[in-house]
Amino acid sequence: MRRQLAIFSIAMPLSIYALAQEHQEHASLGAHEHGVASLNLAIEGNQVSIDLDSPAVNLLGFEHAASQPEDIAKVAAVQAQLHHAEQLFQFPADAGCTLASVDLDSPLFAEHEHEEPAHEDEHETAEHEHEEHNHQHADIEAQFIFNCAQPAALSSLQLPLFSVFPGLQRLNLQAITPNGQLGAELTPDRPVVSFN
Numbered sequence: 275m276r277r278q279l280a281i282f283s284i285a286m287p288l289s290i291y292a293l294a295q296e297h298q299e300h301a302s303l304g305a306h307e308h309g310v311a312s313l314n315l316a317i318e319g320n321q322v323s324i325d326l327d328s329p330a331v332n333l334l335g336f337e338h339a340a341s342q343p344e345d346i347a348k349v350a351a352v353q354a355q356l357h358h359a360e361q362l363f364q365f366p367a368d369a370g371c372t373l374a375s376v377d378l379d380s381p382l383f384a385e386h387e388h389e390e391p392a393h394e395d396e397h398e399t400a401e402h403e404h405e406e407h408n409h410q411h412a413d414i415e416a417q418f419i420f421n422c423a424q425p426a427a428l429s430s431l432q433l434p435l436f437s438v439f440p441g442l443q444r445l446n447l448q449a450i451t452p453n454g455q456l457g458a459e460l461t462p463d464r465p466v467v468s469f470n
């Protein structure tokens with residue numbers, strides 16, 4: 275990393291800051307602890323954005339690339355569940371929030387986005403089995419954006435997320451709301467945060 279920074283400082287001084295920040299974010303994310311995930315939430319005008327960063331095992335039950343049919347089916351099911359984020363994050367009905375977009379990012383999702391020739395698939399299967407033996411870790415990052423007709427009514431957030439994904443035991447929430455910043459630790463027993 276130090277070498278990368280040195281190269282960038284000569285070539286593109288302006289990007290150093292962004293690069294350093296990116297590394298910092300990844301470093302803080304580096305606390306890859308099974309059962310724990312982070313949730314960053316921001317309420318801005320009519321929009322609520324939610325960033326979820328989680329070890330893949332919390333949502334999927336495994337972290338190796340899916341090669342067996344049941345694993346591939348599980349990956350597809352989890353992607354579908356994340357795309358129905360209105361069933362994972364619930365705001366007061368009065369706020370009139372609707373899900374506007376979902377953006378998913380994970381090394382375990384990537385290969386399903388484009389078709390690969392059959393012979394490469396076979397090759398990859400062998401590689402994945404190898405990875406499995408190495409106990410590689412993988413994260414799932416997801417960004418959800420909700421539009422809310424009455425943002426003044428955004429008094430709380432409830433997280434059915436915990437019931438949908440029992441592997442998730444603790445969520446470290448950081449929120450920026452019109453009332454200021456707050457941090458909270460949410461669990462299956464305490465799946466609600468108040469913004470008042």
Ligand SMILES: [Zn+2]
Nearest residue numbers: 329337411412
């Ligand atoms: Zn892991």
